[in-house]
Each structure stands twice: as structure tokens, then as C-alpha cells.
Amino acid sequence: MSFPIIIMAGGKSTRMGREKPVLKIAGREMLLWVYGTASRIGETIVALSKNTPKTKELCIHEGIPFVETPGKGYVEDVRWLLEEFGPFISSSADIPFVKPSDFYAVKKAFEGRTSLTGVLPLQKIPKDLNPLMYQGYAIVGLNAVGVDGERFFELENPLLALNVNTPQELKLAGRIARLVKGSGESEEPQ
Secondary structure, X not given: OOOOEEEEOOOOOOOOOOOHHXXXXXXXXXXXXXXXXXXXXXXXXXXXXXXXXXXXXHHHHHOOOEEEOOOOOHHHHHHHHHHHHOOEEEEXXXXXXXXXXXXXXXXXXXXXXXXXXXXXXXXXXXXXXXXXXXXXXXXXXXEEEOOOOEEEEEXXXXXXXXXXXXXXXXXXXXXXXXXXXXXXXXXXXX
16 A cells, blocks of 8 residues: 655744745755655655745745645644545655655555654764654654554664754755765755
């Protein structure tokens, strides 16, 4: 069974102070980094809300499919999306260095019932990052939303720990993108 990938891009961006999905990293909107990777894996939809009008404009301009959620909060929007679409793979719009292999790993492990919360073991977290920690893991913005229970799912990509929430993290993402680009890899994360 194939589950859609839904990119969560409807938050208020209170720590950043501006609408995050349209902020540029190495000259390209953060949402386009994530969408470019996700859309290579399968059906991908952007979930936005009244909180993200510039993101809606970007989606319209780029021809990216989107849905507007009620915008009452992350948990409420996830519940609404689950009712509308059934089980799905969820990605934050602010994890620009997500790779196809990350999506494939979640897709392979997800059977549609038990939700998967993407995590990284502490030893995989680059020292300059300060991710959300819970029960000895870093919680990352790549998950699967099911209908019955939840379990942690360990991922391998250490750059998933960079969830771009602050101006400092945006600058760090820009430096990382330039390093990746300078190493001969494409600008878009692989």
C-alpha cells in the first residue's frame, strides 16, 4: 500500500519570526528543498494554513499540490489530515537536508497502523545542533501517521537533526548547503 507524503508547512514560525517555508537556503526556498526530494519518492502534498500565505503563493507559482488545514495547531492539523487522507508520511517543511533514503526507510517500515516518530540516536547528532530531545533521542521532522499507537523509528541521516527554527539555524543551513554544493554534490540534497 502506498501512503502520500504530506509536508507540514502551516505553522506560525514563532521562533523564526517569519514564514519559514519560503525562506531561502543557498538561493532556494526551504520548502522546495524538501518537496524536491519528497516528490521523487511518491505522491506529495503540502499542508498549509492561514498562517502561511506566502507558502501558498509559492505552491501556486511552482504548481505544487497543496491542501489548507484549519491551522489551529500541529496536533489538530495532523488529526484533520488523518481524517482527510488516512495514514500518511509526514515531513516538516524545515528539514532541508532530508534525503530520498530517509523517505524510503520510513515508507518501508510503515504498515499504516502504528505511527512512527522519526528519531536519531544521540551519537549521530552533530555537535553544533540542539534538537528536541526525548527519552535519549533527538526527535526529527520525518514521521508516519497511523491510526493505532506510536513507536520510535531510528533514522540514519545526521542532518535530520537540523530543524530550521531560528535565524541562527537558517544561517547554519546555508553554510551546510554551500559545503554540500562545494563538494561536487548537487545543490539539492540527495
